[in-house]
Amino acid sequence: MxxxxxxxxxxxxxxxxxxxxxxxxxxxxxxxxxxxxxxxxxxxxxxxxxxxxxxxxxxxxxxxxxxxxxxxxxxxxxxxxxxxxxxxxxxxxxxxxxxxxxxxxxxxxxxxxxxxxxxxxxxxxxxxxxxxxxxxxxxxxxxxxxxxxxxxxxxxxxxxxxxxxxxxxxxxxxxxxxxxxxxxxxxxxxxxGTVLDEGEDTHSEHAREAAGPGWALSLHGAYEFGGPEAVRTLAGGKEWLGVIERSRKQRRHLAVHSGHCVELNAADEAAWYAGGSGTLCEVTLSGTREAIRRKLDDYRARGVTEVVYQPCGPDVQRELERFLEVAKSDES
Incomplete structure (x- = not known):
């Protein structure tokens, strides 16, 4: 792969x-x-x-x-x-x-x-x-x-x-x-996603900055494909909707997609701190090195021939290096 x-x-x-x-x-x-x-x-x-x-x-x-x-x-x-x-x-x-x-x-x-x-x-x-x-x-x-x-x-x-x-x-x-x-x-x-250190919590500052924007896509996607009711079922979803629905309906899409794939917007942060961070490893390629290797093995078995990783956060080089080290070790 x-x-x-x-x-x-x-x-x-x-x-x-x-x-x-x-x-x-x-x-x-x-x-x-x-x-x-x-x-x-x-x-x-x-x-x-x-x-x-x-x-x-x-x-x-x-x-x-x-x-x-x-x-x-x-x-x-x-x-x-x-x-x-x-x-x-x-x-x-x-x-x-x-x-x-x-x-x-x-x-x-x-x-x-x-x-x-x-x-x-x-x-x-x-x-x-x-x-x-x-x-x-x-x-x-x-x-x-x-x-x-x-x-x-x-x-x-x-x-x-x-x-x-x-x-x-x-x-x-x-x-x-x-x-x-x-x-x-x-x-x-x-x-x-991001490579978490052993013992690192999913609600750490590093996890929020490096994987939070990818995690937020679970909310953005649920809203766009399933509407508000689909979001309500997610951890932090009610809090996310509470922020989004403050915007006028005609401008709500601006609130949803602000910071998309780059940073958490106000609604994303509300959901993150309301317990949404606990789903980080479920909805992104985040976790310990061993957990990420298992996910990559699963992707390969399901037909993925090229995994494409988007780093986030203030230290792009660190994220690129850590992910590549895990992905390459998965091949050996």
């Missing part, structure tokens, strides 16, 4: 990707969340200039945020800057859309988008929004077509799996491992 990393795109992400390469990570993915992050493609271009080996890619692109020609041109540019190192992943927009008040895109739209995107990279004439177009980049403006870049599709259910099997080269999964992972030869699974 390959060991990769991910970053909630920030101004220092290119430096952190260079660090991940020095440490030995396989690939670095960065998020396409424009409402809270610098541009994903600019960040990846900087990372390409500062690295030589590590794989690079956006994980995941949200199709509605850019015309397929824009993403195709950006993909081709990155492929020229980092030949043989680029992969791209697409998703329906858990944060990239919901944090702006939209719902996820339809899978029918994803299918049409991927067909157009793939066609453009091949050099085909494609139709999009009633117009016919092709990549017209002359020599020196992009690599010659076809531009060969693997595509992963973020899917949790059968509709997404169908698109992933027909139009993708693999699966990009997170939140909950889908049963159909074994149907794919390449499965990247995104996780958050």
């Amino acid at each position: 390959d060991v990769s990393c991910a970053f909630a795109t920030a101004l220092d992400s290119a430096d952190n990707i260079a660090l991940a390469e020095r440490l030995g990570y396989h690939r670095a993915w960065v998020y396409d969340t424009p409402q809270q992050s610098p541009d994903v493609w600019m960040t990846l271009a900087l990372a390409a200039e500062r690295t030589e080996r590590i794989g690079l890619g956006p994980g995941v692109l949200v199709p509605s945020l850019r015309h397929p020609m824009v993403n195709a041109a950006a993909t081709a540019t990155l492929a020229a800057l980092a030949p043989g190192r680029v992969a791209v992943a697409f998703g329906t927009g858990f944060t990239g859309r919901r944090a702006m008040g939209y719902g996820p895109i339809r899978w029918s739209f994803m299918e049409s988008y991927l067909r157009a995107f793939r066609g453009l990279l091949r050099g085909d004439v494609v139709e999009w929004e009633g117009a016919r177009m092709r990549m017209l980049h002359p020599a020196g403006h992009a690599p010659p077509r076809p531009v060969e870049v693997p595509i992963l599709v973020g899917a949790l259910g059968p509709k997404g799996n169908k698109v992933a099997r027909e139009l993708g080269d693999g699966l990009f999964a997170t939140l909950r491992p889908p049963a159909f992972m074994t149907e794919h030869s390449w499965v990247a699974y995104l996780e958050w």
Whole structure:
């Protein structure tokens, strides 16, 4: 199982990707969340200039945020800057859309988008929004077509799996491992968490800073997929809702997604200190070294071929080093 990393795109992400390469990570993915992050493609271009080996890619692109020609041109540019190192992943927009008040895109739209995107990279004439177009980049403006870049599709259910099997080269999964992972030869699974020292409590300050943002996704996900009642059943859920519901309904999504994958927002902190921290090891890849090794063994048995770890907190290097040490020892 390959060991990769991910970053909630920030101004220092290119430096952190260079660090991940020095440490030995396989690939670095960065998020396409424009409402809270610098541009994903600019960040990846900087990372390409500062690295030589590590794989690079956006994980995941949200199709509605850019015309397929824009993403195709950006993909081709990155492929020229980092030949043989680029992969791209697409998703329906858990944060990239919901944090702006939209719902996820339809899978029918994803299918049409991927067909157009793939066609453009091949050099085909494609139709999009009633117009016919092709990549017209002359020599020196992009690599010659076809531009060969693997595509992963973020899917949790059968509709997404169908698109992933027909139009993708693999699966990009997170939140909950889908049963159909074994149907794919390449499965990247995104996780958050931290390596706890022996005897370290899950409510320690280190655990809160390094794994709390990933833990908070259990609340964010429950709210987005199951509504308030799904959150009430979780430890700290009532306290979390108490903060969220102070916001006007039309702006509630801003309160939910504030600090997403980076830090605990006010609602997350209320839930954490109300006992939610006790579920840290259940909902993230957190625990002692031995506990994390067991979880990685389970992921491998369920079809994961690439574990993708996002570090959080003030000491990214420490988190990357500790996780990689555990993951690599799991292979031996």
